[in-house]
Amino acid sequence: MRALKSLxxxxxxxxxxxxxxxxxxxxxxxxxxxxxVGDGGWTYEHNQGRLAVEEAFGDKVETIYQExxxxxxxxxxxxxxxxxxGANLIFTTSFGYMDPTINVAAKFPNxxxxxxxxxxxAPNVSNYSARFYEGRAxxxxxxxxxxxxxxxxxxxxxxxxxxxxxxxxxxxHAKKVNPDVQFKIIWAYTWFDPTKEADAAKALIEQGADVxxxxxxxxxxxxxxxxxxxxxxxxQASDMSEYAPFPRVSSIIDDWGxxxxxxxxxxxxxxxxxxxxxxxxxxxxxxxxxxxxxxxxDVKAEAEALRDALGDGSYHAFTxxxxxxxxxxxxxxxxxxxxxxxxxxNFYVEGIDSEIPSN
Amino acid sequence: MIRLEKRPSxxxxxxxxTPVLAVVATMIAGGFLFWMxxxxxxxxxxxxFWDPLFHETFGPYSRPQLLVKAAPLILIAIGLSLGFRAGxxxxxxxxxxxxxxxxxxxxxxxxxxxDNPLIFPxxxxxxxxxxxxxxxxxxxLKVRFGTNEILVSLMLVYVAEALLASVSQGLxxxxxxxxxxxxxxxxxxxxxHNAEIFTNTGMHWGVVFAFVAVIFxxxxxxxxxxxxxxxxxxxxxxxxxxxxxxxxxxxxxxxxTSGALAGMAGMFEVSGPAGQIxxxxxxxxxxxxxxxxxxxxxxxxxILLAGLLMALTYIGGELAQLMLGLPAAAIQMFQGMLMFFLxxxxxxxxxxxxxxxxxx
Numbered sequence: 001m002r003a004l005k006s007l008x009x010x011x012x013x014x015x016x017x018x019x020x021x022x023x024x025x026x027x028x029x030x031x032x033x034x035x036x037v038g039d040g041g042w043t044y045e046h047n048q049g050r051l052a053v054e055e056a057f058g059d060k061v062e063t064i065y066q067e068x069x070x071x072x073x074x075x076x077x078x079x080x081x082x083x084x085x086g087a088n089l090i091f092t093t094s095f096g097y098m099d100p101t102i103n104v105a106a107k108f109p110n111x112x113x114x115x116x117x118x119x120x121x122a123p124n125v126s127n128y129s130a131r132f133y134e135g136r137a138x139x140x141x142x143x144x145x146x147x148x149x150x151x152x153x154x155x156x157x158x159x160x161x162x163x164x165x166x167x168x169x170x171x172x173h174a175k176k177v178n179p180d181v182q183f184k185i186i187w188a189y190t191w192f193d194p195t196k197e198a199d200a201a202k203a204l205i206e207q208g209a210d211v212x213x214x215x216x217x218x219x220x221x222x223x224x225x226x227x228x229x230x231x232x233x234x235x236q237a238s239d240m241s242e243y244a245p246f247p248r249v250s251s252i253i254d255d256w257g258x259x260x261x262x263x264x265x266x267x268x269x270x271x272x273x274x275x276x277x278x279x280x281x282x283x284x285x286x287x288x289x290x291x292x293x294x295x296x297x298d299v300k301a302e303a304e305a306l307r308d309a310l311g312d313g314s315y316h317a318f319t320x321x322x323x324x325x326x327x328x329x330x331x332x333x334x335x336x337x338x339x340x341x342x343x344x345x346n347f348y349v350e351g352i353d354s355e356i357p358s359n
Numbered sequence: 360m361i362r363l364e365k366r367p368s369x370x371x372x373x374x375x376x377t378p379v380l381a382v383v384a385t386m387i388a389g390g391f392l393f394w395m396x397x398x399x400x401x402x403x404x405x406x407x408f409w410d411p412l413f414h415e416t417f418g419p420y421s422r423p424q425l426l427v428k429a430a431p432l433i434l435i436a437i438g439l440s441l442g443f444r445a446g447x448x449x450x451x452x453x454x455x456x457x458x459x460x461x462x463x464x465x466x467x468x469x470x471x472x473x474d475n476p477l478i479f480p481x482x483x484x485x486x487x488x489x490x491x492x493x494x495x496x497x498x499x500l501k502v503r504f505g506t507n508e509i510l511v512s513l514m515l516v517y518v519a520e521a522l523l524a525s526v527s528q529g530l531x532x533x534x535x536x537x538x539x540x541x542x543x544x545x546x547x548x549x550x551x552h553n554a555e556i557f558t559n560t561g562m563h564w565g566v567v568f569a570f571v572a573v574i575f576x577x578x579x580x581x582x583x584x585x586x587x588x589x590x591x592x593x594x595x596x597x598x599x600x601x602x603x604x605x606x607x608x609x610x611x612x613x614x615x616t617s618g619a620l621a622g623m624a625g626m627f628e629v630s631g632p633a634g635q636i637x638x639x640x641x642x643x644x645x646x647x648x649x650x651x652x653x654x655x656x657x658x659x660x661x662i663l664l665a666g667l668l669m670a671l672t673y674i675g676g677e678l679a680q681l682m683l684g685l686p687a688a689a690i691q692m693f694q695g696m697l698m699f700f701l702x703x704x705x706x707x708x709x710x711x712x713x714x715x716x717x718x719x
Contacts, residue, residue, distance in 0.1 A: 036687060066680045068687040070642040073632035077424055078677060084416050085681055099544050099634060119537055158638075159528065160539050189524050189638070346538050357528070 027268050029053055029260075030087035031065040032078055034094035035192055041217030041237040042191065043067065045254045046093045046116075052257030053264050061264060071096025079104040083111050089267045091260065092116065095160075101125060112272050114263060117162065119343070121274050128259060131280030132162065133169040133342070134310045135252030136213075137317040138288050138303050139234050140173030142250060143181075143211040145299045146232055150180045153204025155197060155214040155221055156187050159357045161345045163215050168349045169317045170213055173306075175351055184209055185354045194220035205231055222248055232294065239289040250303070251289030258284050278339065281311040318342065323350035362713040363706070373708045378654055378661070380707075381700040382668070388700070389693045398683050406682055407675030407693070417678060423561025425670045427632050431456070431624040433569040433666035435648035437576045438617030440657040444580075445592040447613040451497065451512030452621040453645025454519035455490035459622020460629040461519075461526055462489025464636045467551035468531055468542060478550045482626055483564070490622015491615050493519065498614035502607045508614065520641065527638045542636035545629070553631030565627025569666075572620060577659040589613070621645060650698050672697070 031050050035043035050063050064085060069078045075097050082090055083104060089112045092101045098118035105113045105125045113125040121127055143152050152174060156163050167185060174181045184207050186200040197216045201224035204212055212233045214221045219240050225231040225247035233243065235251025259279065266272040279285035288307050291300045309315035320331030325348040331337060348356060386408075390400030411421035435452050442449045449455075463486030470478050497511035526532075528540040535543075545552045556562045580586035592599040592609055600606070624644065633640055651669050655661030676690035 064681055064684070066677060066687070071637065071639045072642050073427070073628060073634070074642060076632070077427075077674070080420060081417065081677060081681055084420055095539065096541075096637060096639065099546075103546070119539075158540055161537065344537055 026059070027057070027061045027089070027264060028085070028087045029061055029063045029264055029267075030082040030085070030090040031063065032069050032075065032082065032090065032092045032094075032097060033065060033067040034069065034071065034096070035217075036067050037065075039192065039217065040219060040240070042254070043093070045238050046091070046256055049091075049256030049260040053260050056261045057264065057268075060268070069097075076100035076103055079113075080107070083108045087111060089114070089264060089272075091263075112263075112267055121276055123274055126263075126273075126275050126277065128277040128279075129162075130254055130285040131278060132252060132254075132286060133165045134280045134317050135286050135288060136166040136169035137173045137310060138307050139213055139250065139252065140170035140175075141177055141306055142234075142291070142295060142299060142303050143170065143213065143232075144174030144176065144178035145302075146249070146295065147174075147178065147181060147211050149208045149210045150178065151182050151184060151208045152211045152213065153201070153207070153209030154183055154185045155200045155204070155212065155216055156185055157191050157215045158189060159187065161343060164348070164356060165342055165345045166215055167352070168345070171352050172318070172322065172349060183352055183354065185352075187357055188216055190216060192217045194218040197221050198224050201225065219243065235289050241289065244290070245292030246294045248292070249294045250291045253287035253289050255284055255287050281307060282313060324348070325350055325352055360715055362715060363710040364713050366709055366711055369708045370711075374656060377704040377707060378656065378665070378701060381654075381697060381704050384700040384704070385693065385697045388696055392689060392692065393685065396685065396689060398685060403679055403683060403685065406679045407672060407690075409675075410678050410682075411671055411674045414678075419559075421674050421678075423559060424674055425667060426561040426566045427563070428670035428673055429666040430563075430566040430569040431628050431644045432648050432651045432669055433663055434565065434572055434624040434627075435617070435621045435645060436652040436655065436662045436666060437569075437572045437659060438620035439648060440652045440655070440659070440662060441576065441579075441589055442613035442617050443593075443652060444657050445589045445609055445613050446596070447610050448509045449494060449497070449512050449614055449617045450509050450649065451494070451514075451516045451645070452617060452648055453641060453643065454512070454516035455493045455618040455621035456625035456628075456645045457516075457519040457523050457641050458493040458625070459486040459490035460625030460636065460640060461523060461531070462486055462622070463626030464542060464545075464629045465526070465531060467545070467548070467630060470551070471543060471548055474550045476550070479553070479564075479630075482551060482630060483623060486622045486626025487619040488622070490625065491619040493622070494614045494618020495611070498611045501614075502610055508610075512614075516645070523636070523640060524638050527636050527640075531636050533635075540638050544635045545631070546634055551630055553627050563627065563631045565624065565631060568623060568627065570663075573659045573663050580659065585612070621648075654697070654701055669694075 033043045033046060037043055037047040053061060054063055066078050069075055071094060079100055091114045093116045095117045098115055098120055101113050101115045102120055102122055102125060105122050109124055115125060115127045117129045118127050154167055171183050184204055186204060188196050188200050190196055197218050198220040201212050201221035205228045210231050212221050212225055212231055214236050217237050222233050222240055222243040225233045231247055232249045233247045235248050237254050239251045239253050240248050291303055316336035318337035320335040321333045322331040324330045386404050390404050393403040394400040410417055412418060439449055439452055463482045466485040467478060467482045496515060497508040500506040500511055501508045531542040533541055533543045553563050588604045592604055629636055651665045652662060655665035672694055679685045680687060
C-alpha cells in the first residue's frame, strides 16, 4: 500500500512535470557520468555524445549532466533529481548505475532511461553497449605482428564478461598471425586509476612485454610505454592521440553520438521503446583510431581489411574452430559464437596461459 | 596596524561564532569563484543552500535526503569526537565503515532468503563488531607497542578497501549477477533491508541511531565520569593521570566506540541507501566525518548541525551542477573552503585582534 502510494505520488509529480516540459516544447536529455568530463577516456566520449545531441537538435533540446557521480547510494539521488528536474530521457553511463536506474525508473514511468553496459531492462529502461571485442580483434592482429619478444601485456580491469571477451578476442587474432605469442595479464581492479595502471604497465614491461593492451581508461600506460621507449600501446575508449604515432599505434574509440541522437529523436517522435542494443564497428559505435606510421604498411592494410570485414558482417571475431582453455570444444569449423554465450563469457579460449580470478 | 594578541584563555563566544563566520566567508569566496566561472553568484549560493530545502519541485524530495546523507556523517563524527577530545586520533573511520558494512552485509546475506525478524538486529550487531574489531587493531598496537594510531588506522583504510574489492567479486558476490562484481541487492531481501520507517521521510534505522548517538554522547560528556575523564585527558593529561584515569582503557574505549559507530554507519548504509556491497561502495563518509566533527566543535549538538549542513552542501551542490551546469570540481572546492575558513577563523578563538595607530 505504501509502495503504491509513493508510486502514485511519483507518477502524479511526473505527469505534472511532463506537462510543463511539453509546454516548453523542448526535450530535456540528462546524463549521469561516472568520472569528470575531462577524463580523456570513458566519460569524455560519453560527453562528446551529449554534445552531438545538442548539435543535432539545436534549440529543440536541452541537455543537463552531472559528473563524478559515485556508483553507490548517491547515484539513486542524482538520477531522481534529474528526473525531477524535468528530464524526458536520461542516460546513465556506467555499469554501477544499473540497480539505481531500475529503481528510479519504477517511480517515473513517463521518463525514459538508458543504461550503459548492464543487463537489466524495464518498460521504460533500455540498455546499450558496444561490441568492443571487434576492436580487440584488430588490436590483437597488429599486436601479434608487431611484437618482437612474443610477449603481449594486458592490463585488465575486472573479471567480468566484457573484459574476458576482449582478452579472448585479442588473443585469438594475435595467435592467428603469430603462433608463438604469449599473453601476460594483470588485473588492476579499477577502471580509472593512473597510479595502478602505470604500475601494472611497468610490471608487464619488466616481464618482457613489448606491446601493452589496456582495458582501463587512463593514459598512464601510454606514458609508461613512452618512457620504456620500445613498447607500443593502443588508445582505450578515446583516441589518446596525444601519444601518437608512438607508442600509441592505434585505438578503440567509443562513439556514442549516433546512438544518443537516435534515441533522443525517438523520444521526440514518441516512438521510443525499451530495447537492448549491442552495436559494433558496422553501426559505428566502435571506431578504430588511425593506425600510425609506426606500423608497417602491409600490417596496416591487413588490419584495415579485418576492420572492414568485421564492419560489413562478412567475418565474426569469434569464428571456429575454437576450443576453451581446458581443451573442450567450443566452436566447430566455420561456426560463430552466439550473443548469449558472448554476453556471459566466463572462460578463456585455448592457449591463454593464465587463470581468471575465481568468482 | 593590526596586531594579534594571545587571549589568556580561549574565547567561548568566538568558539561558538567561528563556524557561523566560516560559513559566511565560504559563501562570499564561493560566490566569487562561481562568478569567475561565469555563473550568477547569488543564484549559485541560493541553489546550494536554499533550494534543497524550499524549492517547490526538489524540496519535498531533498529534505528527507538530507537526513539520509547526514546520518552516517553524524554517527561517525560522534564517535570520532570522543577520541579527538581525549587526544586519540582515529583517522581510519573510512576503513571501519567498510568493515562494518562487510560484516553486517555478510551476516545478512548468509541467511538469504530467510524471513526472520532477528536477522536485521543481528546485522546491526555484526556491523558494530566489525568496525570495533578493525579499530581495535590500531588500539591494541598503540597500548601494547606504542605505535601511532593516526598512521595505523589510516593505512588500514586501504586494507579494508582491498578486502571490499575482494568480497564484492568473491565471497559476497551475487550468484545471479552474471559474473559482475557486487552483492545481492538488499531491496530484494526484506528481512535484511534497512527500509524507510515512514515512506518519504528519509527516516531509516541509521537516522534513528544517529540521533540516539547524539543524545548518548551529550549525556556521557556532561553527566558521566567517563565523559569527564575523556575531556580531562584531552585538556590536561597530567591532571588526568593524577585523577586516576587509566590511559590504556581510555584509548581502547575511544577507538572502540568510534570504530563501532563507524561500523554501524556502514552497515545501515549498505543495507539501505546503497543497497549492496560493491567495489566502490565507500564514498568517503569516514573522511568527511572528520570535517563534520571539527565543524561541530566536537560537541554532540554541534556535530548534529554540522552533519546536516554538510549534507546540505552535497545535495545543493548536486542541484547546482544540474540546474546551473557548475562543474563538480568547483563544488568540491567550495566544500574544501568551508574547512579552510573554519581552521583560519579558529585563530579568533585563541587570539584577539588589536587595531592600533602606533607600534607597541
